[in-house]
Amino acid sequence: MKIKLITILAILIVFLGLVLRTWGLDKSPPSLGFDEAALGYNAYSLLKTGKDEYGNWMPLSLRSFNDFKPALYAYLTIPFIYLFGLNATAVRMTSAIAGTVYLVFLYLLLKKYIKNSWLCLFLFFILSFEPWRLHFSRNAFETNLSAMFFSGGAYFLLTSKNKFKTMLSVLFLGLSAYSYHSARLSAPFLILLWAVDPIKIIFKNFKFDVKKLIPLLGLILICVPIFMMNNSSLLLTRFRQENVFNRFYPYAPRELLNIFSMGYYFLGIICGHIFSYISPINYNFRIYDWVKMSPQFIPGMGMLGWIEGIAFLIGFIFVIGNILKSFKYRFLIYWMVAGIAPAAATWTWYHPLRSLNIFMAVEIIAALGIWRVWEMIKKMGRYRDLPVHYLIGGLIGVIMLVTIIFTINNELKYSAFENNGEYQPGGYKEGMPYFASISDKYSKVIIDTPHAQGFIFFLFYTKFDPTTLHKYADLRPKPGVEGNLNFDFDKYIFRRVDWPSDYKLKNTLFWTRTDITDEEVNRVPGAKIQKRIWNALYETASIITIE
């Protein structure tokens, strides 16, 4: 009976998780980022034509902004676009569903580590609403999809007692590699560590079963098609742009660099990249510039809740202390090492997006920390008839539950205010449908947008016909080109509007900034401001026509 009740409650938590991940996806975050728009438009193009935005037939990687995004997310988004149309809800739904399925693996894995069923359920409830879980599930992130598959693979790997489970783990890890770049290193690395169990080999004995490497071969075979595609060298484009060798970063002092100190600092940087993932402050309060200036930024919070940050450290000490006692503790360290490896190879110090695969291991370690604290509190017992242990445990529990309400409020309402800007540029959703509806009347359309890759918002929100776009694929910046990838095609021109000279144009439609005043426009015969466009916070664009 007890087991059934707990299972029902766990299912309810998953259901609540689904509601919070899918509710109001078109309103919060208030607008799409350019990567989200790119995934959505490519899915739309695949749905309509079987080709991506460049006209490549059923690709495994989307060329997109010359960053060759893994294509699985776009393929999984096709049914939602078919059902809901090309909009924010459809694009984000894949991530929201992945985030919900992710919860199932979280619960299954928690059960492996926390034997007290009610504490396990409580921890499941708390961890289901971690800031990062809500944030990454409500945005279209390929990495969230990848992390879900990765955690599934890790779960089946840890519990594999038969061939079926091992095959499932290989399948899930393979899907993870098809979803996001970093898993292409993490997934095989995890299987390798699982198979070799290096900590045991170093500290206990040198026994090693070569047969355990078979799943690794299976994974490599599954991933072969990714590297067999025509432009496989381009798959490394992202690595070439971001690798740690590319920028001797962060702050090795130029004055001191010589052949000896360079090695010392370089190893220190690599070591720092790795250990930044056990520095509790990084999970809570410290926000690095490269995180803040990107869609992965969670305003007002870190990746984890505040208590969980400290609990992680306690859990980490527990795991390290018991690392030789049980494989399941070593597995958590292997999971973290494998998940961190791709992020550590890039120039940034701590990068949640690139290391998202580790976060379930981080949560399990935090859960172990909370369990250890609860065991310590329990030992306090009663003091003069007062159940001190229940009072303290209850107080911490209440604080954690109230923090969940704050987290939900923070993600659903407050984030919309803070994240509005370069990475969530509003206005397109509000203005582009009208803009598209009148564009047929004009022979020239000029789009002036300060946002990087502004053309993708135009394509997305006007539901631009992919077949027409494919005709202009040759005009687009070649692979390898970075920076602004806007390109002109048909009657559409993407450039800055210079009103003192552009007012002379005839039969033209402008999407432009708001600093062109009514007086300036009214002075020109035939010119009219058709609409001022607001994003979630302020006036952001104007639609101007000259007849």
Added chain:
Amino acid sequence: MIFGYPVSEQQLSILNLFGFNGQISLGILRLLSLILLIVAIKIWKEILSDLKVKNIGWYSVVTLVISPLMLVLVLVYPLICLKILIFTLFLYKGLDNKFYLVVLGLILILFNVNILGNNPAIFNKIDLQDAQLEVTKRISSEDSVRNSIYLPLTVRRATYNKIFISYKQIVGEILPFFDFESIFFAEINPLEQKSIVIFYWPEILLFVLGLYFLVNLNNKKLNNSLLIMIGLAWIDFVFSEGAVFKRLVLVTIPISVIISLGLYNLYLGAKKISLVMIIFILFGWINSIYDLSVRGDYWLDNRPLAFEFWYKEIGKLDLNKFDKIQISSLVGDAKPYCYFYLGKVCDNKKFEFNSFNLSKEKEKGVLYAGFAGEFVGDKFKNDIDSNWDKNPIVNIIAKKTLRDTIAYKYGNDIGVGIVK
């Protein structure tokens, strides 16, 4: 550079208290700071002997002694050396005595607030003032978003109240204590944070190894003692302000034990690897000493450098030629520094310790010492012309460029000059 670093504000306050000035008294004060630290470390060694942990006493002491932090404390922060001594003394006397530990906690708070003059941010969080501001800001921010998702006001009010937000802010003051970047990676800090190196980066590997041995040692007395020390260091951190290395200074002591446990056991189990680790740490030590000697102005406060420059330049001149000598007070009270460098001559009414702006008001016959922005007018983005000293108003006698911006809008150049 590091050994010739000028007198700091903290040293100046002590010297002024006893009426001493000049380089000799500064040297004696530094010697006293060194003695305080040596005594503290000696006591620490005794504490470790009592804890009955085999052979790690010396490892821990060496780990502490080679930390650049200790060198900087001796040279610049005598009061923090005193705080470490008080900390170790109380631990020696009462590691098993709850009363002593409570008293030590209170002494640390009082020391920070009254003697070091800190105004810890946690006080503003406890009195709910900051919480009220954040509640108002969050609600008004959310209400300004058009077409946002609906959440019932009761849900929002459940956490948007002074109590919860205050809890959040207090946690925000407490948690930065667990900052491995500042403790182990100051050499290559990702935030460009100029925190003095506390431990060298290879020591984090020994720290993690030490954690393993600590858990498996099952030495309850050691575990409890380390927890108490970390707890007290945590209190000290929360009730202090300023550069992070000064706030984390007490936690270095328990961490040195964990690092030592790691190194000692590594030596027992894998001598060659432990040798490699020692070589790495020694390299870090040599590199760090060299770094401090060539880039002292990168790591340490640049304000004393400014005062030293001004007064040394003024000291070279015949002061009778000037009607007035005006020294900038933009970066702190210039008068105590004047006594230190020039002695009683600073009582002369000719001396004025105030900021000035020669682009608006200037007097002939006055010797000015200040920032470039004070000579030619401040600039919003600190964007002072590099040829500021070649201007028609002032004749610049001497100038120097500081590494850090210590007076924003006034440039990084300082100088001494007279109106033409």
